[in-house]
Amino acid sequence: MGLFTAHRAAEYEKVVQAIRELQQLSRQEGTAAAVDGSWKLMRHCFDKMAQGRPWYAEMTLHASRVSFGMHATLGQWFFAACSSLSYSTAVAVLEAQCSKRGEPFPEELLPDLQMMAEMSVEVAHRAGVPLAGCLVAEALTGRQMGDRTIARETSDLLSGGDTVQRLRTLRSSLRAALRQARNAPSGPAGADTVAALRVMADDMLVRDLDTTLDNLSKGHILSGSNTVSAVLAASKTSRTVVYVAPGTASGAAIRMDAPDTGLDLCTSIALPGLRAQAVRDQLERMHAVLSSDEPRKKVRDQAVRDAHAAVRDAVWKPLLDAWPDLSGARVALVPLGDSARLPLYTAPVDDTGAPACGLMDLTVAPSGNALMFAGAWPRPSRIDPLVVADPWFDDGAGAGPIPFTVPEAREVAAVHGVKPVIFREETTKAAAGDSDGGGERLRGLTGPRGPAAVPDAGAASRELSDLMASANLIHLAGHGFLDPHRPLDSAVLLGRPLPLSALLGHDLRRGTTVVLSACHLAGIGTRLPSEQLGFPAAMLAMGASSVVAALWSVPDAEETVGLMAAFHGELARGTPPSAALGRAVSRAAAEGDRPTLWGPFTHFGA
Numbered sequence: 001m002g003l004f005t006a007h008r009a010a011e012y013e014k015v016v017q018a019i020r021e022l023q024q025l026s027r028q029e030g031t032a033a034a035v036d037g038s039w040k041l042m043r044h045c046f047d048k049m050a051q052g053r054p055w056y057a058e059m060t061l062h063a064s065r066v067s068f069g070m071h072a073t074l075g076q077w078f079f080a081a082c083s084s085l086s087y088s089t090a091v092a093v094l095e096a097q098c099s100k101r102g103e104p105f106p107e108e109l110l111p112d113l114q115m116m117a118e119m120s121v122e123v124a125h126r127a128g129v130p131l132a133g134c135l136v137a138e139a140l141t142g143r144q145m146g147d148r149t150i151a152r153e154t155s156d157l158l159s160g161g162d163t164v165q166r167l168r169t170l171r172s173s174l175r176a177a178l179r180q181a182r183n184a185p186s187g188p189a190g191a192d193t194v195a196a197l198r199v200m201a202d203d204m205l206v207r208d209l210d211t212t213l214d215n216l217s218k219g220h221i222l223s224g225s226n227t228v229s230a231v232l233a234a235s236k237t238s239r240t241v242v243y244v245a246p247g248t249a250s251g252a253a254i255r256m257d258a259p260d261t262g263l264d265l266c267t268s269i270a271l272p273g274l275r276a277q278a279v280r281d282q283l284e285r286m287h288a289v290l291s292s293d294e295p296r297k298k299v300r301d302q303a304v305r306d307a308h309a310a311v312r313d314a315v316w317k318p319l320l321d322a323w324p325d326l327s328g329a330r331v332a333l334v335p336l337g338d339s340a341r342l343p344l345y346t347a348p349v350d351d352t353g354a355p356a357c358g359l360m361d362l363t364v365a366p367s368g369n370a371l372m373f374a375g376a377w378p379r380p381s382r383i384d385p386l387v388v389a390d391p392w393f394d395d396g397a398g399a400g401p402i403p404f405t406v407p408e409a410r411e412v413a414a415v416h417g418v419k420p421v422i423f424r425e426e427t428t429k430a431a432a433g434d435s436d437g438g439g440e441r442l443r444g445l446t447g448p449r450g451p452a453a454v455p456d457a458g459a460a461s462r463e464l465s466d467l468m469a470s471a472n473l474i475h476l477a478g479h480g481f482l483d484p485h486r487p488l489d490s491a492v493l494l495g496r497p498l499p500l501s502a503l504l505g506h507d508l509r510r511g512t513t514v515v516l517s518a519c520h521l522a523g524i525g526t527r528l529p530s531e532q533l534g535f536p537a538a539m540l541a542m543g544a545s546s547v548v549a550a551l552w553s554v555p556d557a558e559e560t561v562g563l564m565a566a567f568h569g570e571l572a573r574g575t576p577p578s579a580a581l582g583r584a585v586s587r588a589a590a591e592g593d594r595p596t597l598w599g600p601f602t603h604f605g606a
Contacts, residue, residue, distance in 0.1 A: 008055050015045060015059040019066055026070065035070040039079055042067040046086045054097050058106075060090035065112055072119065072248075077127035084120040085132055088139035113140045118276060118337040121254055121268075122247030130254040130268035134230055134368070137243055137254075137336060141367050141532065169259055230334075230368025231265075234258040237375035237606050238330055239361075241368060244315060244344070245336040246276040253319060256368075269322040273314030279338045282310045290552050290596075297594065304343070304595040311347035315339075316356055320349055330361045332371050332606075340366075340524055340532060343551055345602040346585055346595075355598075358586030363578045363603050366532035366540065374545045375606035377510040379576070386471035387413040388464070390423035390478040390494045402556040405477040408517065408564050412475050415568040421467065423478075423495045464498060465506035472512045473571065475564070480518030480550075487525035487533040492518055500538055508543035513577045515548045517564055522549035522602050536604035546577035550600035559597050563588050578603045 018041050026034040042063040049056040068083035091113065098105050117140040124133030234241045235258040243254040251274025257263040289303035320327055333344055345364055346355045356362055365371035389409035391401045409420035468474050479493035488504070491497040508514070516522075516535060524534040539547045548567070554560055563584055570580030581603045588598040 011056075012059055015041070015063060019062060022066060022070075031070050031073050035067075035074055035076070035079075038063070038067040038070045039083075042083055042086055046089070049090065049093060054093050057090045057093040057097060061087060061094060061109065061112075064090060065116065068116065068119075068123075072123055075126075077123055080123045081120070081127040081129060081132045084116060084123060084136045087116055088120075088136045091139055114337070117141050118245060119247060121243060121245035121336060122250060122252040122270075125252035125254065125268040125270060131266045133245075133252070133254050133268065134243060134256060134266060137245070137334070138229055138368055141336060229372045230256050231259065233332065233365070233368045233371035233375060235260070237332065237371065239332040239363070239371075240326060240329060241332045241334060241365075241371065242319065242326075243334045243336060244271070244274070244339050246274050246279045246339050247271075248276060251275065251314070251339075253315075255323060269318060271314060271318055273310075273318075274339065276338065278310075278314070279342065282307060283338060283341055287552070297596070300596050301594050304599045307343055308347040308595065308599065311342050311344060312349060315342075315344060316347060316349040327359055331363075333362070333364050334367060334371070335364065340364075341551065343599055343602070346589075346599045353589065355582070355585055355589055357578075357582035357603070358589070360582075361576070361579045362582060363546075363605060364536075365604065366537040370537060370540050371606060374540050377543075377545055379545070380472045380509075380511050383416060383473050383571070384471050385413070385416040385418050385473040385475070386467055387416075387418065387420040387475045388423070388467070388477070388494055389420060392424050392479075402479065404556045404558065404561055405517070407558075408477050408561040409475070411561055411565045412477075412568045415565060415572050416473070464494060465503065468508060468512075469506070472509050473515075474508075474512060475515040475517065475568070477517040477564075480516065480521040482520035482523040482534070484523065484525055487523075490521065490523075490534065492516065492521065492535075500535060504538055504542065506542065508539070510543050510545075512544045513546040513548075513571070514539045514544045515564070515567075516550070517554070517560070519550055519553040522551045522600065522604070536602075540605050545606050547604040548577065548581055548601060549604065551602060552600045553596075554600060555594070555597055557597070559588070559593050563593070563598055563601075578606075 018037075022034045022037050022041070025037070042060070045056055045060040045063045049060045064083045064087035068080050068087060071077075071080035071083060095105055117137060120136040120140075121133040124130055124136070230241050233239070234256055238258070241256045243256075245252055245254075251271035252268055253271055254266060254268045256266050259265065286303045286307045289300060327349070335342065335344060345357050345362055348354055349356050349359055363371075365374065387409050389405040391403050391405045406422060409422060413420040476492055476494060481491045481493060481497065483489040488501040489499055491499045492503075521535045524532050524537075536547045536549055566587060567581055567584040570583055571577065575583065581601060585598045585601060589595070
């Protein structure tokens with residue numbers, strides 16, 4: 001072992017031992033006895049890393065997490081928020097080091113990233129510096145799909161003069177505010193104050209802006225984990241971006257507006273009803289009913305109504321009470337953690353029952369970074385549709401057919417004047433089972449009934465991807481399978497199971513709209529939900545601008561056919577996909593269609 005390697009190992013062991021001692025002190029004498037030591041250790045490691053010693057990144061990561069936990073436990077929000085910024089900076093440095101060595105990011109650290117991403121937004125709100133929450137959220141979420149986007153994307157479409165000017169104006173105003181803060185007689189330089197935290201967050205944003213504008217001057221911008229992504233997303237899509245995050249004691253929402261709106265760049269509110277455990281409990285109750293063999297439609301419908309009411313009370317009512325201008329506006333929600341599994345798009349905003357997607361032009365995005373690239377490409381001037389359907393699963397073995405996919409495909413194709421691709425025809429009328437007596441025929445599978453491995457999945461994905469590459473509006477109707485523990489094994493079942501991992505090897509035409517009329521495919525992995533691993537994030541990373549998918553099982557019924565036909569009718573009239581789905585869903589809700597039918601659908605992207 002060389003001297004340098006030995007020195008690094010010794011330093012690392014010192015930090016590990018210091019953390020053990022602090023944790024033991026906390027257990028024996030209480031958190032208050034150890035919290036100052038945790039802060040000093042974190043600052044020591046961060047300063048070493050900032051002085052050009054990137055190998056201190058992992059030590060900074062561990063020390064920052066301990067400091068964050070202790071300060072958050074004591075309600076010392078300034079120190080907790082600073083620790084979260086230190087943590088996200090260490091993640092970026094460690095990620096760069098791994099990339100330089102050609103190694104993956106250490107998987108054992110991912111659960112910590114999950115915890116920090118979920119808690120940091122609430123902490124930043126409580127500290128009074130919401131921008132810090134955006135910085136951490138963008139640094140810690142959607143990393144795997146972000147890597148896929150980087151591999152795909154070198155875009156000069158974000159370098160228009162209007163974008164550059166907006167970012168330069170924002171940078172100038174932030175620099176002026178930073179100078180004023182640092183020159184003030186009681187300035188925050190070196191002081192542990194909320195003002196110092198604001199300076200720190202603004203300074204990090206200025207550095208991000210410097211990097212972005214430098215890339216733009218060279219004619220391109222690469223996706224990355226920085227807050228400028230959310231600023232660009234708000235600007236390019238003309239949407240207000242709202243991060244929604246569950247918390248331990250209370251959730252929080254952070255709002256970001258484009259620099260030229262005249263509004264504050266970043267504001268925040270508490271969401272008292274969006275506690276992390278309450279979100280998980282609500283999801284478990286709903287999915288326990290929807291995944292059971294319960295045949296009664298009323299029971300399923302009530303489970304969805306209960307989930308909608310919970311989202312209304314925990315999210316939409318406080319959002320619109322604090323920011324009533326969101327009603328009727330263009331809004332992008334970025335849900336963090338398990339909140340991404342909630343029916344945010346279709347939940348009502350008040351007691352009238354009107355879905356949120358009908359009262360505003362609403363979309364959901366895995367991150368500000370994903371929204372930025374989804375909005376980077378212009379919508380196609382003409383529609384080149386591809387409509388595909390398969391009413392069977394595994395040639396009929398292992399699950400029943402879903403015959404209404406065939407008339408759905410024909411009606412959707414007829415809207416656009418093309419012929420659908422039908423993998424297999426449903427010939428037995430008795431196979432259709434959406435009656436009250438026989439239970440519902442659902443369009444998807446979860447758990448152990450999922451598709452077995454298929455040797456030629458790669459060939460099948462190439463066949464379908466060749467068809468998809470020729471289209472800019474893709475409608476896929478069939479069975480869907482979500483594997484929540486291995487989300488890249490989730491599959492759309494057309495002819496044979498096509499795993500998400502295989503489809504990720506292909507690209508889509510830029511600006512494509514993808515409609516997944518199958519069960520569960522809006523779902524994400526549950527082990528690390530902040531990674532947002534699933535079909536929506538993957539399709540956006542592959543080049544789509546819009547993805548429509550369902551969070552749970554969809555009845556195989558005539559009403560589903562009508563909903564999809566209404567949506568495509570709006571698209572054919574030139575309505576943007578997010579508003580088109582919102583209108584179709586609102587119409588179905590107003591006409592009394594069951595909430596299990598329209599409730600799961602969500603629009604993702606720009």
